[in-house]
Amino acid sequence: MRVMQDVQARLCPGGCGTIDFAANHGVPNAVAIMRGVGHTSIRYQPRFMNAVAQTYGQDAAAGILAHEFGHHIDFLKPASWMSHAWGKELRADAWSGCYLARAGLGAQKMEASLRAIAAYPSPSHPAWPSRIVALRKGYVACGGRFWRHQWGGY
Numbered sequence: 087m088r089v090m091q092d093v094q095a096r097l098c099p100g101g102c103g104t105i106d107f108a109a110n111h112g113v114p115n116a117v118a119i120m121r122g123v124g125h126t127s128i129r130y131q132p133r134f135m136n137a138v139a140q141t142y143g144q145d146a147a148a149g150i151l152a153h154e155f156g157h158h159i160d161f162l163k164p165a166s167w168m169s170h171a172w173g174k175e176l177r178a179d180a181w182s183g184c185y186l187a188r189a190g191l192g193a194q195k196m197e198a199s200l201r202a203i204a205a206y207p208s209p210s211h212p213a214w215p216s217r218i219v220a221l222r223k224g225y226v227a228c229g230g231r232f233w234r235h236q237w238g239g240y
Contacts, residue, residue, distance in 0.1 A: 089148045090128070093155045096188040097181060102162055105155070115206060116150055118157035118178075126158035138202050145195045146202035149182050153203070156181025167227040169220075175211045176220040179203075183224025 090107045103124030110129035119127045130151065139147040156178035168180050186199055200221065204214050211217065 089144065089151055090155070092189070093148060093152045093185055096185055097152070097155060097159055102159060105158055115208075116154050118154040120157070120161055124162060126161070128154045128158070130154075134206075138206075142198045142202035142205075143195065145186075145189070145191055146199040148189070149186055149199035149203060150206075152185035153178045153182040155185070165227070167223065169223070172220060173212070176216060179217050179220040180224030180227070183221035183226075183230070184228035185224075186221075187225045187228040187230030 090105070094102075094105065103126070105126050105128060107128045107130075109132045111131065111133075113129050113131050115134045116128065116130040119129065121127055128151070135147050135150070138150060157174065159181055160174060160177045164177070165180070165184075168177055172180070182203070191199065200218070203217070203221070207214070
């Protein structure tokens with residue numbers, strides 16, 4: 087999938103291990119599975135990713151996949167700009183924000199991506215207010231200009 091190549095190029099321009107990426111109808115949305123040091127499998131539900139892309143746009147789907155890729159990067163090389171208090175899901179959100187900044191998304195596309203992430207809450211992820219903090223931190227740390235927006239209760 088071209089989106090994953092873009093995510094990898096923007097978050098790991100010099101390479102960062104092995105990532106295999108494939109559709110899997112058995113996962114509910116998207117998941118990163120650590121196979122060993124430097125090796126991660128990312129699996130996604132095609133219907134879920136297509137629904138996200140149709141509703142919120144391709145950049146929103148990329149933001150979700152960047153979160154999964156963030157698990158891989160976090161496992162290999164944690165970033166010094168992240169809070170030590172964050173768990174793995176918030177760190178993955180921060181990497182997603184980093185990708186969105188490096189992809190040069192405008193405010194409208196950034197908003198669509200964040201709406202998509204907020205629209206699919208997971209019991210394994212923190213509440214949205216914590217997640218938006220991590221996404222913003224990653225976005226700013228990776229060169230994005232701080233955005234000002236009322237996220238409509240997200």
